[in-house]
Amino acid sequence: MDENIIVLGGDGFCGWPTSLGLSKAGYDITIVDNLSRRKIDIDLECESLTPITPISTRIKAWKSLTGKEIQFIHLDVSSQYHKLYTLIRELKPMSIVHFAEQRAAPYSMKSPFHKRYTVDNNINATHNTLCAITESEEDVHLVHLGTMGVYGYGTAGMPIPEGYLKVKVECKQDFKDIEILYPANPGSIYHMTKTQDALMFYYYNKNDGTRITDLHQGIVWGTNTPETMLDEALINRFDYDGDYGTVLNRFLMQAAIGHPLTVHGTGGQTRAFIHIRDTVNCIKLAIENPPARGERVRILNQATETHTLRNLAVMISEMTGAQIRYYANPRKEDSENTLSVCNENFLNMGLNPITLNEGLLTEVIDIAGKYKNRCDTSKILCTSKWRRDIVLDTEGSLEPAG
Amino acid sequence: MDENIIVLGGDGFCGWPTSLGLSKAGYDITIVDNLSRRKIDIDLECESLTPITPISTRIKAWKSLTGKEIQFIHLDVSSQYHKLYTLIRELKPMSIVHFAEQRAAPYSMKSPFHKRYTVDNNINATHNTLCAITESEEDVHLVHLGTMGVYGYGTAGMPIPEGYLKVKVECKQDFKDIEILYPANPGSIYHMTKTQDALMFYYYNKNDGTRITDLHQGIVWGTNTPETMLDEALINRFDYDGDYGTVLNRFLMQAAIGHPLTVHGTGGQTRAFIHIRDTVNCIKLAIENPPARGERVRILNQATETHTLRNLAVMISEMTGAQIRYYANPRKEDSENTLSVCNENFLNMGLNPITLNEGLLTEVIDIAGKYKNRCDTSKILCTSKWRRDIVLDTEGSLEPAG
Numbered sequence: 010m011d012e013n014i015i016v017l018g019g020d021g022f023c024g025w026p027t028s029l030g031l032s033k034a035g036y037d038i039t040i041v042d043n044l045s046r047r048k049i050d051i052d053l054e055c056e057s058l059t060p061i062t063p064i065s066t067r068i069k070a071w072k073s074l075t076g077k078e079i080q081f082i083h084l085d086v087s088s089q090y091h092k093l094y095t096l097i098r099e100l101k102p103m104s105i106v107h108f109a110e111q112r113a114a115p116y117s118m119k120s121p122f123h124k125r126y127t128v129d130n131n132i133n134a135t136h137n138t139l140c141a142i143t144e145s146e147e148d149v150h151l152v153h154l155g156t157m158g159v160y161g162y163g164t165a166g167m168p169i170p171e172g173y174l175k176v177k178v179e180c181k182q183d184f185k186d187i188e189i190l191y192p193a194n195p196g197s198i199y200h201m202t203k204t205q206d207a208l209m210f211y212y213y214n215k216n217d218g219t220r221i222t223d224l225h226q227g228i229v230w231g232t233n234t235p236e237t238m239l240d241e242a243l244i245n246r247f248d249y250d251g252d253y254g255t256v257l258n259r260f261l262m263q264a265a266i267g268h269p270l271t272v273h274g275t276g277g278q279t280r281a282f283i284h285i286r287d288t289v290n291c292i293k294l295a296i297e298n299p300p301a302r303g304e305r306v307r308i309l310n311q312a313t314e315t316h317t318l319r320n321l322a323v324m325i326s327e328m329t330g331a332q333i334r335y336y337a338n339p340r341k342e343d344s345e346n347t348l349s350v351c352n353e354n355f356l357n358m359g360l361n362p363i364t365l366n367e368g369l370l371t372e373v374i375d376i377a378g379k380y381k382n383r384c385d386t387s388k389i390l391c392t393s394k395w396r397r398d399i400v401l402d403t404e405g406s407l408e409p410a411g
Numbered sequence: 412m413d414e415n416i417i418v419l420g421g422d423g424f425c426g427w428p429t430s431l432g433l434s435k436a437g438y439d440i441t442i443v444d445n446l447s448r449r450k451i452d453i454d455l456e457c458e459s460l461t462p463i464t465p466i467s468t469r470i471k472a473w474k475s476l477t478g479k480e481i482q483f484i485h486l487d488v489s490s491q492y493h494k495l496y497t498l499i500r501e502l503k504p505m506s507i508v509h510f511a512e513q514r515a516a517p518y519s520m521k522s523p524f525h526k527r528y529t530v531d532n533n534i535n536a537t538h539n540t541l542c543a544i545t546e547s548e549e550d551v552h553l554v555h556l557g558t559m560g561v562y563g564y565g566t567a568g569m570p571i572p573e574g575y576l577k578v579k580v581e582c583k584q585d586f587k588d589i590e591i592l593y594p595a596n597p598g599s600i601y602h603m604t605k606t607q608d609a610l611m612f613y614y615y616n617k618n619d620g621t622r623i624t625d626l627h628q629g630i631v632w633g634t635n636t637p638e639t640m641l642d643e644a645l646i647n648r649f650d651y652d653g654d655y656g657t658v659l660n661r662f663l664m665q666a667a668i669g670h671p672l673t674v675h676g677t678g679g680q681t682r683a684f685i686h687i688r689d690t691v692n693c694i695k696l697a698i699e700n701p702p703a704r705g706e707r708v709r710i711l712n713q714a715t716e717t718h719t720l721r722n723l724a725v726m727i728s729e730m731t732g733a734q735i736r737y738y739a740n741p742r743k744e745d746s747e748n749t750l751s752v753c754n755e756n757f758l759n760m761g762l763n764p765i766t767l768n769e770g771l772l773t774e775v776i777d778i779a780g781k782y783k784n785r786c787d788t789s790k791i792l793c794t795s796k797w798r799r800d801i802v803l804d805t806e807g808s809l810e811p812a813g
Contacts, residue, residue: 090523121543121545125492128535129534132530133527133530136531140526143523146799166582166583167580167581167582167583176578176580177578177586178569178576178577178578179569180568180569181568181569189578190594192594195610201610201614205607205610208610209603209607211595212603
């Protein structure tokens with residue numbers, strides 16, 4: 010095969026295992042990254058629980074283990090437009106996978122600086138990518154990592170369709186059927202930027218015919234893929250802190266180190282989940298099933314199951330004996346919601362979903378246990394709050410607040 | 412009265428007459444502007460047909476004529492966050508009127524640079540304003556100039572409601588009534604940024620309770636208001652070029668200098684219009700009728716009538732004897748559409764719409780005639796095109812292309 014794929018943000022939590030998975034599958038991978046996620050660690054005075062190696066070390070290890078070359082370009086997608094454009098002209102990639110956005114909701118809510126960084130970085134990164142593809146006149150398929158959070162949760166009580174919603178609109182004493190982009194209801198500044206991305210995709214697809222797949226991903230759990238497990242130098246990052254850690258991984262890690270499981274609010278929030286291995290599988294399927302020329306933006310729900318946070322905590326508590334503690338919710342969100350998600354598109358492409366199973370849960374607990382000496386327990390609780398008037402809770406209790 | 416209003420972009424085509432109108436009404440006005448519109452003139456090698464004076468001269472003239480002080484702060488809203496925040500803390504304005512966005516669709520389509528500037532400037536300007544209001548903890552009512560163009564034109568054939576659309580959604584074998592933000596269908600990068608603004612308003616209103624009025628304005632025509640006519644030093648700008656000129660003003664100016672009226676496409680495009688004096692009237696009404704605490708974003712259609720471009724051209728041709736020429740359309744848009752716009756909200760607040768009338772049309776022709784020696788006729792035709800593969804037409808013909 011001689012097919013180029015550019016992975017924007019290919020050094021990150023989803024980007025790195027995706028880059029390896031696609032390289033293994035035979036694609037020629039170029040990672041573009043400004044290493045911003047590693048630099049944010051410095052500012053947050055926190056780091057991956059797993060000892061990730063520098064990007065050059067990672068790439069060298071992959072080469073020596075598999076013989077496969079991955080190219081790395083240090084480039085800020087949100088600000089170095091011309092360098093990005095030139096790269097696209099040169100490589101003529103079949104696909105660009107776009108992970109180059111600040112991806113944590115709590116981080117995006119920390120302060121005006123963090124809100125503004127998230128908006129500026131994410132909007133300009135996506136727009137520069139679309140603009141450069143258009144300007145290059147290459148027929149590139151853009152695959153973007155979005156989030157289930159663009160939908161809000163549980164709107165109108167029906168299963169969430171894949172991006173578009175059929176509605177009836179009153180028109181001249183009659184009702185007309187139209188299909189619209191699912192109405193956006195973002196829950197944080199981070200999620201808001203993804204709803205703004207959707208409008209850019211809609212526009213560039215309409216005006217310039219850009220082929221785009223937008224993946225509305227659930228909360229990722231797990232850390233390793235078959236590729237990252239080949240050598241410790243390839244290990245994926247594992248975030249356990251209150252800003253970047255995702256909820257299920259946080260629970261598993263807390264169980265491993267003997268910290269109470271930190272449930273915020275009642276735990277009645279229902280969320281959609283996906284294992285990191287299925288993130289990689291889905292992106293490969295998305296690349297291999299591109300929209301046709303002239304097709305509207307393809308929106309796929311990239312999630313395999315839904316759970317309430319409370320039930321996850323109870324399950325892990327039963328597995329491990331960990332205590333559950335309920336903390337005041339620093340987010341502004343519904344305390345309880347139902348959620349059901351359509352994911353027919355990926356199932357039809359052949360996805361065989363990995364769902365919660367004891368083996369994979371244990372694998373995460375084992376990883377967390379192996380590196381627990383690297384944990385700074387002061388970083389475990391969430392410190393970002395959605396509004397100034399929300400009071401943080403550092404004690405928690407055995408029952409949710411009434 | 413001792414009520415502060417900050418006018419972001421108060422040196423521009425809508426901002427300047429609005430600032431004067433509000434100053435006359437007794438508000439204490441602070442204009443914030445980075446003078447970007449004047450600088451864009453330099454890059455485009457074009458200038459206002461009317462000889463506008465520097466901002467300090469304008470403000471001094473206003474003071475000497477009326478005794479009223481207007482403060483000017485040179486500040487880039489899209490990049491100087493802390494200065495903006497400090498100003499809000501200091502002035503505690505009742506309202507901020509936000510015109511600080513790049514406002515021309517053709518300019519936004521000229522090149523990757525112009526696309527990227529428009530996105531970066533407009534999104535960051537709006538977000539910084541929202542973020543600074545939230546951070547200030549002042550109860551500021553934000554009044555934003557949006558555009559009718561967020562709706563697309565003629566969707567589903569019914570009159571365009573004011574921002575929200577009632578739809579029926581299928582849910583468990585039944586239909587549920589919900590009200591959603593009117594589905595966005597932007598026609599240019601510029602319009603796209605306004606649809607992205609709408610999502611920021613939705614989010615900040617939901618999370619932080621920010622009181623916001625978003626004005627979906629039609630195409631502005633006319634140039635003078637009673638205030639700008641008081642003295643030549645107060646004259647408003649008049650754009651006639653293919654990038655910044657608005658269609659009706661361009662026709663009137665073309666008639667005044669004996670240039671054929673430049674209709675793009677068939678002229679069957681229907682658009683909504685408003686006179687600059689009603690822009691000022693509407694903004695004053697919006698300020699004086701703010702949403703209550705806890706109210707959702709108030710969206711008002713700020714337009715008083717709709718016309719096809721063809722009919723406008725025929726009317727002006729009949730008034731003046733000007734020839735009409737049809738040029739290939741550099742935009743990607745429907746060649747013909749119907750459009751009907753609800754504007755009940757402003758009517759209920761007491762707006763007495765100024766509609767097309769010979770007196771006001773003649774006033775524009777007179778202004779254009781008075782300053783026609785300042786016209787660079789090479790700037791009249793549109794040179795921005797919506798896609799690379801569109802072929803510009805510099806000849807035109809007496810009939811639209813078939």
